[in-house]
Amino acid sequence: xxxxxxxxxxxxxxxxxxxxxxxxxxxxxxxxxxxxxxxxxxxxxxxxxxxxxxxxxxxxxxxxxxxxxxxxxxxxxxxxxxxxxxxxxxxxxxxxxxxxxxxxxxxxxxxxxxxxxxxxxxxxxxxxxxxxxxxxxxxxxxxxxxxxxxxxxxxxxxxxxxxxxxxxxxxxxxxxxxxxxxxxxxxxxxxxxxxxxxxxxxxxxxxxxxxxxxxxxxxxxxxxxxxxxxxxxxxxxxxxxxxxxxxxxxxxxxxxxxxxxxxxxxxxxxxxxxxxxxxxxxxxxxxxxxxxxxxxxxxxxxxxxxxxxxxxxxxxxxxxxxxxxxxxxxxxxxxxxxxxxxxxxxxxxxxxxxxxxxxxxxxxxxxxxxxxxxxxxxxxxxxxxxxxxxxxxxxxxxxxxxxxxxxxxxxxxxxxxxxxxxxx
Numbered sequence: 001x002x003x004x005x006x007x008x009x010x011x012x013x014x015x016x017x018x019x020x021x022x023x024x025x026x027x028x029x030x031x032x033x034x035x036x037x038x039x040x041x042x043x044x045x046x047x048x049x050x051x052x053x054x055x056x057x058x059x060x061x062x063x064x065x066x067x068x069x070x071x072x073x074x075x076x077x078x079x080x081x082x083x084x085x086x087x088x089x090x091x092x093x094x095x096x097x098x099x100x101x102x103x104x105x106x107x108x109x110x111x112x113x114x115x116x117x118x119x120x121x122x123x124x125x126x127x128x129x130x131x132x133x134x135x136x137x138x139x140x141x142x143x144x145x146x147x148x149x150x151x152x153x154x155x156x157x158x159x160x161x162x163x164x165x166x167x168x169x170x171x172x173x174x175x176x177x178x179x180x181x182x183x184x185x186x187x188x189x190x191x192x193x194x195x196x197x198x199x200x201x202x203x204x205x206x207x208x209x210x211x212x213x214x215x216x217x218x219x220x221x222x223x224x225x226x227x228x229x230x231x232x233x234x235x236x237x238x239x240x241x242x243x244x245x246x247x248x249x250x251x252x253x254x255x256x257x258x259x260x261x262x263x264x265x266x267x268x269x270x271x272x273x274x275x276x277x278x279x280x281x282x283x284x285x286x287x288x289x290x291x292x293x294x295x296x297x298x299x300x301x302x303x304x305x306x307x308x309x310x311x312x313x314x315x316x317x318x319x320x321x322x323x324x325x326x327x328x329x330x331x332x333x334x335x336x337x338x339x340x341x342x343x344x345x346x347x348x349x350x351x352x353x354x355x356x357x358x359x360x361x362x363x364x365x366x367x368x369x370x371x372x373x374x375x376x377x378x379x380x381x382x383x384x385x386x387x388x389x390x391x392x393x394x395x396x397x398x399x400x401x402x403x404x405x406x407x408x409x410x411x412x413x414x415x416x417x418x419x420x421x422x423x424x
Contacts, residue, residue, distance in 0.1 A: 023145040029178035032111040042085040045183035064113035072124035098202040112151015169194040216257035236334040242406040264332035282308035341386040
């Protein structure tokens with residue numbers, strides 16, 4: 001038979017049921033998803049210690065399937081003002097190096113749609129398995145200090161706990177469910193007072209700084225170093241194909257933003273966060289990473305995996321036809337230089353750690369070096385006579401402004417662009 005929804009008001013006594021309006025001890029953080037290391041953290045938001053044992057504090061767990069209790073735990077010891085109290089599953093002495101205050105008799109608790117209630121003036125023995133929570137609470141004149149419904153909304157649980165319609169907190173496998181700051185929202189919290197973040201038992205909670213979903217790469221380049229951003233772009237060159245930097249999974253992406261009609265950025269994935277093999281022409285949507293610099297060059301270090309859309313072509317290079325006064329306007333972009341004279345004869349080489357070839361252009365630009373990395377496919381190819389056409393990515397290393405060709409066809413005496421039009 002379907003239960004009739006029960007409606008209560010926080011801070012009032014209705015039909016013998018007492019709900020605390022301004023509890024001192026609160027449920028602050030919990031993790032239901034880490035096997036063999038599940039826990040609940042309490043926080044004392046008050047200015048004085050609380051003796052949990054003497055106060056009859058009890059954790060009661062309520063099953064969202066039938067809205068009946070399924071386990072309860074008497075709390076012992078005390079919690080200092082502004083302090084934490086850690087309840088762990090049986091046999092777990094520490095979590096993330098933090099000592100448990102109480103190892104409970106249970107080995108886990110359910111991961112939603114379910115509820116946890118913190119009571120005072122109560123006893124766990126009054127809450128055996130499969131009893132109606134609110135009826136038992138009223139019958140014993142126990143006080144509900146705090147409670148959470150987690151996972152998703154549950155009309156019947158709302159009635160059991162005296163919650164507003166639709167109130168629940170998130171729960172997931174990405175970490176623990178925690179108040180954004182310790183005690184945030186008190187007993188009158190809203191869902192926005194909670195977040196899922198890295199497990200932080202007995203440690204001060206802090207707000208998760210969400211990545212900035214910028215409009216385009218040009219906008220990302222204006223953000224401060226250390227900012228985590230989300231961008232979309234097409235790959236112009238990749239370490240996998242073009243030997244950009246031996247030993248590092250690097251590639252360049254660009255889009256159609258920027259004052260010259262395009263904007264690019266170096267992606268330095270040295271930790272192989274992105275599992276797919278990246279190739280020129282791939283499009284990466286919602287590429288997420290943190291901005292940093294190395295040797296004067298802005299780069300994005302991925303923080304999340306991303307699946308590329310494959311089979312596309314690299315963007316058309318920007319033909320630089322005159323002096324460039326600000327290298328930042330072309331950094332990491334695919335460009336073309338005409339009228340190039342390359343110092344040197346014979347074949348391109350890279351030595352053991354890359355090699356720089358001095359260049360001049362007509363008309364002159366700001367770039368003075370053609371860079372050949374150790375893994376470049378240009379190694380062994382003939383250095384062309386002058387004037388040459390060079391296509392490549394505009395890069396910088398400690399003030400040295402460079403163009404870095406991708407394939408042998410990027411360096412030629414002819415100025416034809418037929419080679420790069422089909423480059424993939």
